[in-house]
Amino acid sequence: MPLFGKKETASITYISHSGAVNRVDVPVGDSVMEGAIRNNIEGIVAECGGACQCGTCHVYVEPQFLDRLKPVQDDENEMLNTTASPRQPNSRLGCQIEVTLDLDGLVVRTPPRQI
Amino acid sequence: MSVVIAGAGQAGFQTAVSLRAAGYLEPITLIGEEPYLPYQRPPLSKGFLLGKQGIESAALRPESFYAAQRIELITGARVQRIEPQFRSVVLSSGARVSYKKLVLAPGARVRTLPLAGISYLRTCTDAVELKQRLNAAAEIAVIGGGFIGLEVAAAAAVLGKRVTVFEMQNRLMARLVSPVVSEFFRRVHGEHGIEIRLSSPAPDPRADLVVAGVGVLPNLELARDAGLPVANGIIVDEYLRTADENIFAIGDCAEYPNPFAGARTRLESVQNAVDQGKTAAANIAGRNEAYRAVPWFWTDQFDVKLQMAGLSGGADREVLRGDPESRRFSVFYFQRGRLIAVDSINRPGEHLMARKLLASGAVLTPEQAADESFDLHTILA
Ligand SMILES: Cc1cc2nc3c(=O)[nH]c(=O)nc-3n(C[C@H](O)[C@H](O)[C@H](O)COP(=O)(O)OP(=O)(O)OC[C@H]3O[C@@H](n4cnc5c(N)ncnc54)[C@H](O)[C@@H]3O)c2cc1C
Numbered sequence: 001m002p003l004f005g006k007k008e009t010a011s012i013t014y015i016s017h018s019g020a021v022n023r024v025d026v027p028v029g030d031s032v033m034e035g036a037i038r039n040n041i042e043g044i045v046a047e048c049g050g051a052c053q054c055g056t057c058h059v060y061v062e063p064q065f066l067d068r069l070k071p072v073q074d075d076e077n078e079m080l081n082t083t084a085s086p087r088q089p090n091s092r093l094g095c096q097i098e099v100t101l102d103l104d105g106l107v108v109r110t111p112p113r114q115i
Numbered sequence: 116m117s118v119v120i121a122g123a124g125q126a127g128f129q130t131a132v133s134l135r136a137a138g139y140l141e142p143i144t145l146i147g148e149e150p151y152l153p154y155q156r157p158p159l160s161k162g163f164l165l166g167k168q169g170i171e172s173a174a175l176r177p178e179s180f181y182a183a184q185r186i187e188l189i190t191g192a193r194v195q196r197i198e199p200q201f202r203s204v205v206l207s208s209g210a211r212v213s214y215k216k217l218v219l220a221p222g223a224r225v226r227t228l229p230l231a232g233i234s235y236l237r238t239c240t241d242a243v244e245l246k247q248r249l250n251a252a253a254e255i256a257v258i259g260g261g262f263i264g265l266e267v268a269a270a271a272a273v274l275g276k277r278v279t280v281f282e283m284q285n286r287l288m289a290r291l292v293s294p295v296v297s298e299f300f301r302r303v304h305g306e307h308g309i310e311i312r313l314s315s316p317a318p319d320p321r322a323d324l325v326v327a328g329v330g331v332l333p334n335l336e337l338a339r340d341a342g343l344p345v346a347n348g349i350i351v352d353e354y355l356r357t358a359d360e361n362i363f364a365i366g367d368c369a370e371y372p373n374p375f376a377g378a379r380t381r382l383e384s385v386q387n388a389v390d391q392g393k394t395a396a397a398n399i400a401g402r403n404e405a406y407r408a409v410p411w412f413w414t415d416q417f418d419v420k421l422q423m424a425g426l427s428g429g430a431d432r433e434v435l436r437g438d439p440e441s442r443r444f445s446v447f448y449f450q451r452g453r454l455i456a457v458d459s460i461n462r463p464g465e466h467l468m469a470r471k472l473l474a475s476g477a478v479l480t481p482e483q484a485a486d487e488s489f490d491l492h493t494i495l496a
């Protein structure tokens with residue numbers, strides 16, 4: 001299988017519940033969930049591999065970035081009501097946030113529990 | 116002395132990842148017959164066929180991940196046989212690799228039909244070939260109205276093809292869901308112009324592409340040749356150990372005592388592969404963990420998301436929550452008054468809820484399930 005070619009990236013910062021900070025470059029077009037999984041960042045489980053089926057890629061988006069994101073869709077909205085850690089106004093599913101150049105500098109926090 | 120994993124699919128991959136996550140320091144060798152990085156299969160019949168995502172996005176991790184995690188990944192190599200007495204495996208190249216613990220995760224292969232020129236869908240190679248053939252075809256016959264056949268049919272219809280599905284049983288996905296759900300899907304496919312022929316085994320001779328999705332056969336040869344007991348799968352105990360305490364078997368190939376079915380079962384799902392990989396890793400790392408995860412599964416067809424939690428096979432009562440006409444509803448399955456499974460259509464929140472209910476063993480009555488004004492969250496509180 002071909003490797004991921006050289007692509008444009010955006011820098012995303014993941015802050016875990018324990019306070020660990022990881023800043024990584026995520027290729028544009030990947031999701032915030034993939035950015036975490038591919039860099040082995042803890043705090044995201046992603047049981048379904050990004051198919052919007054499991055709700056274990058829950059993140060809290062730093063509020064100043066919220067209006068740069070595409071709105072929450074119905075499925076995602078419903079699942080956020082039943083995630084393992086409580087929903088906050090800035091809750092999103094990481095697999096439903098596609099990384100764009102506009103999101104360069106994005107900061108998300110991972111919740112205490114995904115399962 | 117190390118862990119050797121035979122089969123680098125969803126289950127084998129998860130074992131390696133979970134071993135490292137658990138702090139396991141010994142060498143790990145992950146051996147896969149396919150020439151690709153470990154990948155997930157669900158997108159093959161969904162986003163990839165639809166042209167929404169490239170094949171490379173199915174890879175579970177980039178190549179650099181394996182070196183960074185000190186997982187020795189050997190692709191394009193088959194484990195030819197096991198020598199349990201020497202605790203070693205022999206590869207197709209003739210190389211011998213010794214192990215302290217061996218994990219068998221060879222998955223399953225498609226059941227084939229005695230007809231020439233048919234396409235099947237299991238691997239990346241199959242998917243790329245099917246996509247090419249699909250692009251060139253106008254009329255498509257799908258043999259098998261299970262979830263893979265229906266996902267292929269849906270993708271083909273979205274791509275503007277004329278599609279006929281032939282199913283031997285008198286309803287769709289009969290092995291997985293209840294008649295209400297089967298009938299719902301028959302209607303959805305009909306609305307998209309797909310012709311569904313039930314109780315009908317013959318493929319349309321006029322189609323210029325015939326695709327079959329008629330089930331899989333677990334890969335049992337490695338285990339059987341090594342003298343390990345096999346039935347419908349490689350037989351393991353609740354810790355996922357075979358009769359040889361140094362050999363585990365997980366994923367599509369494993370037959371295990373399932374507390375939800377009250378019997379030995381073999382499941383084919385991402386959930387089962389992932390959770391069994393985690394349990395095998397935990398047990399290799401020295402914990403004694405029985406496998407008790409709630410089974411769940413999904414399929415996407417057109418704009419319909421079907422999610423299944425639990426196993427509905429033994430149900431003696433079914434209760435509808437919501438109206439199928441609204442295209443958003445769930446079926447709750449009970450056995451002797453106890454909730455055993457829930458199928459949700461376009462209700463992903465209810466599906467997550469169902470998994471929690473089943474895992475916690477919380478008591479829900481059929482009347483509560485049927486009453487939409489009853490908030491399921493209150494049961495868990
Ligand atoms: C098209 C498609 C769509 C699917 N969609 C869904 C879905 O939406 N939801 C869901 O829950 N499940 C879905 N599934 C099922 C799910 O993908 C499987 O249950 C899962 O992949 C099983 O994982 P596994 O590791 O046991 O087997 P596999 O993923 O099949 O991996 C086994 C690997 O071992 C290799 N192998 C076999 N023998 C040897 C050997 N002797 N030596 C070395 N390597 C060997 C095989 O080549 C294979 O790569 C889908 C399956 C397919 C085919």
Ligand code: FES
Pocket residue numbers: 033045046047048049050051052053054055056057093094095096
């Ligand atoms: S990864 Fe499963 S919902 Fe996001």
